Amino acid sequence: MEHIFQHSWQVPFGEVSLKLDPLSLIFLLAVSILVVSAGLYGVGYMRLYRGARPVGMHIFFYLLLALALVVVITANNVILFLGAWEVMTVATYFLIVFNDEKAATRKAGFLYLIATHCGVFCLFLMFFLMSHISGSMNFDAIARTSFSPVVAGTIFCLALLGFGIKAGLLPFHIWLPHAHPAAPSHISALLSGVAIKTGIYGICRILWIMGALPDWCAYVLLIMGVVSGVMGVLYALGQHELKKLLAYHSIENIGIIVLGLGVGSLGRGHQMPFLTVIGFGGALLHVFNHSLFKGLLFLGAGAVIQKTRTGEMDRMGGLSKVMPLVSVLFLVGALAICGLPLFNGFISEFIIFFGLFQGLIHLPLPGAAACALGILALALMGALALACFTKVYGTVFLGRSRRAGEPVMPGDPSRWMTIPMLILAGSCVWIGLAPETMGRIAFSGGEYIAHLDSSRFNLDQVMAPLSGVIGGAFVFLALGSLLIFLRRFLLRRLSVPVNETWACGFSQVTPRFQYSSASFAYSIVNFVKALLLSRRHGGQLDTIFPGKAHVSSSVHDAAEESMFRPLLSRLGGVSKILDDNQVRHTQWYLMYIFLFLIFLLAWKMR
Numbered sequence: 001m002e003h004i005f006q007h008s009w010q011v012p013f014g015e016v017s018l019k020l021d022p023l024s025l026i027f028l029l030a031v032s033i034l035v036v037s038a039g040l041y042g043v044g045y046m047r048l049y050r051g052a053r054p055v056g057m058h059i060f061f062y063l064l065l066a067l068a069l070v071v072v073i074t075a076n077n078v079i080l081f082l083g084a085w086e087v088m089t090v091a092t093y094f095l096i097v098f099n100d101e102k103a104a105t106r107k108a109g110f111l112y113l114i115a116t117h118c119g120v121f122c123l124f125l126m127f128f129l130m131s132h133i134s135g136s137m138n139f140d141a142i143a144r145t146s147f148s149p150v151v152a153g154t155i156f157c158l159a160l161l162g163f164g165i166k167a168g169l170l171p172f173h174i175w176l177p178h179a180h181p182a183a184p185s186h187i188s189a190l191l192s193g194v195a196i197k198t199g200i201y202g203i204c205r206i207l208w209i210m211g212a213l214p215d216w217c218a219y220v221l222l223i224m225g226v227v228s229g230v231m232g233v234l235y236a237l238g239q240h241e242l243k244k245l246l247a248y249h250s251i252e253n254i255g256i257i258v259l260g261l262g263v264g265s266l267g268r269g270h271q272m273p274f275l276t277v278i279g280f281g282g283a284l285l286h287v288f289n290h291s292l293f294k295g296l297l298f299l300g301a302g303a304v305i306q307k308t309r310t311g312e313m314d315r316m317g318g319l320s321k322v323m324p325l326v327s328v329l330f331l332v333g334a335l336a337i338c339g340l341p342l343f344n345g346f347i348s349e350f351i352i353f354f355g356l357f358q359g360l361i362h363l364p365l366p367g368a369a370a371c372a373l374g375i376l377a378l379a380l381m382g383a384l385a386l387a388c389f390t391k392v393y394g395t396v397f398l399g400r401s402r403r404a405g406e407p408v409m410p411g412d413p414s415r416w417m418t419i420p421m422l423i424l425a426g427s428c429v430w431i432g433l434a435p436e437t438m439g440r441i442a443f444s445g446g447e448y449i450a451h452l453d454s455s456r457f458n459l460d461q462v463m464a465p466l467s468g469v470i471g472g473a474f475v476f477l478a479l480g481s482l483l484i485f486l487r488r489f490l491l492r493r494l495s496v497p498v499n500e501t502w503a504c505g506f507s508q509v510t511p512r513f514q515y516s517s518a519s520f521a522y523s524i525v526n527f528v529k530a531l532l533l534s535r536r537h538g539g540q541l542d543t544i545f546p547g548k549a550h551v552s553s554s555v556h557d558a559a560e561e562s563m564f565r566p567l568l569s570r571l572g573g574v575s576k577i578l579d580d581n582q583v584r585h586t587q588w589y590l591m592y593i594f595l596f597l598i599f600l601l602a603w604k605m606r
Helices: 022-049 055-074 078-099 103-134 139-143 149-167 176-182 185-195 197-210 215-237 242-269 273-308 324-337 344-362 365-396 415-433 436-449 460-492 522-527 558-569 586-605
Strands: 003-007 016-020 534-538 551-555
Touching: 016 022, 016 055, 016 078, 022 055, 022 185, 022 197, 022 273, 022 415, 022 436, 055 078, 055 185, 055 197, 078 103, 078 176, 078 185, 103 139, 103 149, 103 176, 103 197, 139 197, 149 197, 149 215, 176 185, 176 242, 185 197, 185 242, 185 273, 197 242, 197 273, 197 436, 215 242, 215 365, 215 522, 242 273, 242 344, 242 365, 273 324, 273 344, 273 415, 273 436, 324 344, 324 365, 324 415, 344 365, 344 415, 344 436, 344 460, 415 460, 436 460, 522 551
Parallel strands: none
Antiparallel strands: 003 016, 534 551
C-alpha cells in the first residue's frame, strides 16, 4: 500500500512529491521512536550546558535534522531527496561540533563534511544518469524505465559508494569512529541509530528502482557485508574509549544489514522469491532492531560518561553499585547487540541466518559458496560481539572502581534520561519475545523492494522455528533462574566460611589488579594484530633493576592509515584536516551552498 502526496513548487525539475510505502514505513518507525527518545534524553543531558553553550541552536538543528530525516525517507523526487540530504548533512555537522572548543571535535566535524560530500558527488552522478535515461526526476517514473546491464551496474556502483559512505561501510567508514565520540551522547544515538541508516535506505531504494541487477552485484553486497561486519567488531574489540567502541559496532551491524541485502539480491537474481523476501526482510528488521539497541547503548554510555567525566573504560569500574538502573538497561542493550535469544537482535540475525542456509541448500555452487561464507562470518561476528561486550560490561560496571581518589557519587541520572532508556530497553525485549508484528512489517518491506505479491508467501516457515527457539530459550532461562534460587535458598541454611581470594602472594589487592579493557581482549587482538595495526607502547625492561614502567596498547584503523592518509597527503595539505588542531576554509563550504542557491535562481529566471 502506498500513500502519495504531490504539490507543485517553484523550483525546477519537478514537484514536492512525498510517498509512504512499506519500505519507507519501517525506516520512518525507527526515526520516530529514536528522535523522540533521544530528544527526551537530551532535555536532561543538556542541563549541564545551559548558560555555557548555545543550547537553543542545538535544539534548532536537532529539530531540523529530524525533519530532514523524515523528508529523505519519504521523498519521491530526486531534487527533494538531494535537498533534504544536504539539509541532513549540514544539521548533523552542527550537532557533532557542539563542543567545538575541542580540537578533536572540530576535526571530526570537518572529516564528516569531507566524507559525506564525496558521497554526494557520487549521488549527483547517479541521479543524473538515471534521470537522463528515464527523462524524469520522479522515483516512480525512473522505476518504470529499463536500464541496460552496463548502466545498471554503473548505477549500482555509484549508489554503493555514495550511500555506503553515509552508512559507514568499510573502507569508507573513516569519518564514523571520529564523529560518534565527539558528538553529545543523544546525538551519537541518533546518528548511529537512524542517520547512518539513510545510507541503507538509499541502497534499498535503488534496489527497488532498478529491479533486476547484474548477478555480480549480489556478490559485491555479500562480500562488503562480510568485510564490514567482521572488521567492525574486530576494531571494536581493540578500543578503550566507550563511544568509539560503540561506533565500530555500528559498522559491524551495517555489515549484517548489507549481508541480508546480499542474500535478498541473490534470491532475486536466481528467481527464488522466498529467499528474496527473507533476505530483504531480515535486513530491514535489523535496521529497526539496531536503531533500538544501539540507541539504548549510546544513551547508557552518555549517562556513564556524565557520571565519571571520562569515556576511557580503564578509568571506570564498579558502576553497577552506584548506577544500578543504568547498568541493567545497558546490559539489555548488550545482550541484544550480541544476538542472544529473548532480545530483538537475535530475531533479525536468525532470519538472515535462515536465508543464508536456504541459499546454501538451494542455490548453485557460486551462490552456495557465498552463503557458506556469510554463515561463517555471521557466526564469527556474534562470538566476537559477545567477547567485546563481556569486556565492556566487566570493565565498566563490574569489579571495583579504578578511579583512585575520585569517588563516584551514587545515583542514577534524572528521569528525563532514564525513561527513554526504559522505553528502548522494553522495545528490545518486546520484539525479542513477540517478533510477529515487526517481522510482518519488515517482510512487507522486503516484498515491496522485490516487487512481489505478499499473498504468495507463507512466512510461517520462518516464524514457526523462530518461535520454537524463543520458547526453548525461555524454558532454559526459567530453569536456570530456578536453580540459582534453590542454590541461594539452600546456602542460607548452611554456615559457609568466607575468606579472601588468594592474591598470588600479594598482601594487598588494589583495583589496579583488575583486568583492563586491553587485557580482556588481548588474546583475540594479538592474534590478528597485523590486520588491526595493533601497537604496544612502553613496557620494555632494559635494566637489571627497573624502575616504574608504563605500558599501553592501541589499535589503528588500517583504511585510514594505509589508504586515505597517503591519498589525502598527495592533495596538497588536505590531510591536515586529519592531523592539525586548526580548522580552516569554512567559507568555502558556505560558498558552495551559496553558489548552489544562485544556480537555482538563475535556472528559474531564465
